[in-house]
Amino acid sequence: MSRPRRRGRDIHGVLLLDKSLGLSSNDALQKVKRLYNANRAGHTGALDPLATGMLPLCLGEATKFSRFLLDSDKRYRVIARMGQRTDTSDAEGQIISERPVTFSAAELENALESFRGETQQIPSMYSALKYQGRKLYEYAREGIEVPRESRNITVYELQFIRWEGNEVELEIHCSKGTYIRTIVDDLGEKLGCGAHVTFLRRLQVATYPFERMVTMEQLHALVAQAEAEGIEPRLLLDPLLLPMDSPCEDFPEVNLLPVVAGYVKQGQPVQASGAPLSGLVRMTEGEERKFIGVGEIDDQGRVAPKRLVVEYPE
Numbered sequence: 001m002s003r004p005r006r007r008g009r010d011i012h013g014v015l016l017l018d019k020s021l022g023l024s025s026n027d028a029l030q031k032v033k034r035l036y037n038a039n040r041a042g043h044t045g046a047l048d049p050l051a052t053g054m055l056p057l058c059l060g061e062a063t064k065f066s067r068f069l070l071d072s073d074k075r076y077r078v079i080a081r082m083g084q085r086t087d088t089s090d091a092e093g094q095i096i097s098e099r100p101v102t103f104s105a106a107e108l109e110n111a112l113e114s115f116r117g118e119t120q121q122i123p124s125m126y127s128a129l130k131y132q133g134r135k136l137y138e139y140a141r142e143g144i145e146v147p148r149e150s151r152n153i154t155v156y157e158l159q160f161i162r163w164e165g166n167e168v169e170l171e172i173h174c175s176k177g178t179y180i181r182t183i184v185d186d187l188g189e190k191l192g193c194g195a196h197v198t199f200l201r202r203l204q205v206a207t208y209p210f211e212r213m214v215t216m217e218q219l220h221a222l223v224a225q226a227e228a229e230g231i232e233p234r235l236l237l238d239p240l241l242l243p244m245d246s247p248c249e250d251f252p253e254v255n256l257l258p259v260v261a262g263y264v265k266q267g268q269p270v271q272a273s274g275a276p277l278s279g280l281v282r283m284t285e286g287e288e289r290k291f292i293g294v295g296e297i298d299d300q301g302r303v304a305p306k307r308l309v310v311e312y313p314e
Contacts, residue, residue, distance in 0.1 A: 011037075014241060020215065028057070032057050036238075038059040041059050048090070053076075054213055075203045078201075082191070089126065111190040115155050123148050153175050173204075257286070261285040261292055269298055270303055283295045
């Protein structure tokens with residue numbers, strides 16, 4: 001019996017989308033998937049519709065490695081409205097309290113200092129984390145509050161940008177799983193006035209360059225340009241993609257001889273010279289250093305395949 005033919009083309013790589021305000025991450029993903037006519041696509045951690053900025057979208061075989069971006073650091077620019085607390089901790093929610101803004105510059109700096117470094121954070125009820133199989137925001141919309149465990153987070157850098165009137169602007173470099181809206185809500189409570197997010201922009205994911213981001217408008221403009229020039233849109237769109245192994249480019253590389261790589265592709269762990277003692281590695285093959293997947297050092301010091309590229313583009 002023949003296998004069903006997949007829709008779309010085999011295109012592999014990572015697009016750094018500059019997500020616009022009001023667009024959900026899934027809607028952005030589906031739009032890009034259609035523009036590229038890709039047979040597979042996935043994002044690397046949702047951005048709220050209120051948020052803008054870097055949303056790495058993985059196409060084709062790159063989707064296998066998107067989870068490594070979920071574990072990466074992020075950098076954000078955020079504006080907090082002081083004096084008003086909302087039930088969602090952002091501007092889309094209902095105001096639940098209003099208090100005067102009376103803190104001093106010194107009190108603000110002391111409060112900000114308490115968020116730097118390793119801390120504990122209790123996620124918002126309006127997050128996508130799950131409790132008993134349902135997302136927290138689904139409970140929240142029904143007026144139900146469920147228990148949430150505090151989580152370890154790290155704020156590597158919390159930079160004060162400005163304070164004008166009731167607005168405080170910050171730049172935050174943080175570990176995975178950090179909720180910026182929760183930091184803002186907690187900051188407002190520490191200062192006794194309440195606060196919520198009115199602007200949130202993700203500037204960076206992992207080490208991806210800010211300059212490589214493209215907007216949906218730019219993508220549509222390239223498609224229109226291709227149609228006007230009578231060429232395939234892929235000729236203008238595909239060069240925007242970063243390599244499929246870019247989500248794991250910081251892993252140590254283990255270069256395998258083709259004969260050894262053959263065993264790895266069959267799912268077998270192998271001994272490899274130069275491999276680290278533990279952890280994840282980026283596996284390449286031969287003198288061309290063709291990326292073949294991600295491996296992990298097992299308890300016998302061998303490189304064991306973890307995620308393999310099946311359809312490498314020629």
